[in-house]
Amino acid sequence: TLMITAENVEKWYDNDFHVLRGVSLQVTLGEVVVIMGPSGSGKSTFIRTFNALEPYQKGNIIIDGIKLSHDLKNIETIRREVGMVFQQFNLFPHLSVLNNVTLAPIWVRHWKKEKAEAIAMQLLEKVGILEQAHKYPAQLSGGQQQRVAIARALAMQPKIMLFDEPTSALDPEMIKEVLDTMKSLAESGMTMVCVTHEVGFAREVADRVVFMDGGKIIEIAHPDQFFNNP
Ligand code: ADP
Ligand code: ADP
Numbered sequence: 001t002l003m004i005t006a007e008n009v010e011k012w013y014d015n016d017f018h019v020l021r022g023v024s025l026q027v028t029l030g031e032v033v034v035i036m037g038p039s040g041s042g043k044s045t046f047i048r049t050f051n052a053l054e055p056y057q058k059g060n061i062i063i064d065g066i067k068l069s070h071d072l073k074n075i076e077t078i079r080r081e082v083g084m085v086f087q088q089f090n091l092f093p094h095l096s097v098l099n100n101v102t103l104a105p106i107w108v109r110h111w112k113k114e115k116a117e118a119i120a121m122q123l124l125e126k127v128g129i130l131e132q133a134h135k136y137p138a139q140l141s142g143g144q145q146q147r148v149a150i151a152r153a154l155a156m157q158p159k160i161m162l163f164d165e166p167t168s169a170l171d172p173e174m175i176k177e178v179l180d181t182m183k184s185l186a187e188s189g190m191t192m193v194c195v196t197h198e199v200g201f202a203r204e205v206a207d208r209v210v211f212m213d214g215g216k217i218i219e220i221a222h223p224d225q226f227f228n229n230p
Contacts, residue, residue: 001029002062003160003191009049009059011042019045020056021215027160032192034202034223037212043195046212047162050193051082064159080108083153087165089145091137091152097124098133101152109156116155123151127181143174147181154185161185163194203227 004027011020019042027033035043048054049061052068052075061068063078091100101120105111111119124130127147129140137145146166153161163182167175179201186192186205196202202209202223209226211219219226 003027003029003031003064004050004193005060005062006046006049007060007062009046009056009061011045011049011054011056011058019215020049022059023212023215023217024059025210025217025220027191027193029191030189031207032186032190032194032205033208033210034206035193035195035210035212036197036202037218041212042215043212044164047164047193047195050160050162051079051084053084080156081158082160082162083156083158084162084164085146085149085153085166087168089137089142089149089169091145091148093137096134096136097129097140097148100137100148101155104152105155120151120155123154124148126184127151128177141174142170143177146170146174146178150178150181150185160191160193163192163196165195165197167196167198199227 006023006025008022008024009020010022012018023046035047037043045054049056050063064081066077068074068078095103098117098120101123102116105116106113121130121133124133127150129144129147129151132140132144140148167178170178179198183205206223208220209223210217
C-alpha cells in the first residue's frame, strides 16, 4: 500500500530560488524513510509539503490515496492523517502536558474529555512521561518535551508521522531517549519520514535513506548500501 506519493514536486521563491527541483518519492505502509543532506537542500520544505504546511507550484502529492488540493476540507483530512514533530517542540506553554495532548482530539476530533484523557495517558505512558502529565512544558527537559510532542501528534491517530530534525535542538544526553521513542514507534509499524542527521538511527531503523542536495534527490538506498558508499 502506498501511503505517500510525491511526484515531481517543484517549489521556488519570488527571488527565483528553486528550493525543490522536481522531487519524487513513494513511501509504503509501515516504511521508515530517513532524509539526509546538507542544510538548505530542501529536506524540511519537502516533507512539509506532505501535510500541506508548504505550498508548491508544480507536481502532485497523494497521501493514502487522497490527492492534496487547495480545498480546506481536503487539507483538514490530510492533516488528520499526517502527524508532525518539529525541531522546536512547539508545545503550548500555558497548557499542562496532558492538555497539550488532549487539545486537538477534543477540539478537532470532538472526542469527549474522558476519552481523550484516557488515550492521552496511555500515550504519555508509552513515551515515558506519565509522571509529568500535570506539569507544564517549561518544567520538563527538552527530551521530555519532545516526547510530549510525539504523544501529542499520536493522539490524533495519524497514519503517517513526519519528523523534522526532532533531536537537533536537544542536549546530547537527551537525544537517545527521543530516538528510542521513535524507534519503538517504527517497530509498532508506523509509516515514518524523518529528516535527521542521526546516522545511528538511520542505520538501525531506516528501511531506506534518501539523500537530498540542491533541491533534488541524489540517492535513495538501503542504509547498509548508503553508508558503505565511499
Ligand atoms: P533543509 O531542511 O534541507 O535545511 P529547507 O527546506 O529548510 O532545507 O531549505 C529551505 C531553503 O529555502 C533555504 O535555503 C532557505 O534559505 C530558502 N528559503 C526559505 N524561505 C525562503 C524565502 N521566503 N525566500 C527565499 N528562499 C527561502
Ligand atoms: P528553518 O531553518 O527553521 O526551517 P528557514 O531558515 O528556512 O527556517 O526560514 C525561516 C523563515 O525565514 C521562513 O519564514 C522563511 O520563509 C524565511 N526565509 C528563509 N530564508 C530566506 C531567504 N533566503 N529569503 C527570504 N526569506 C527567507
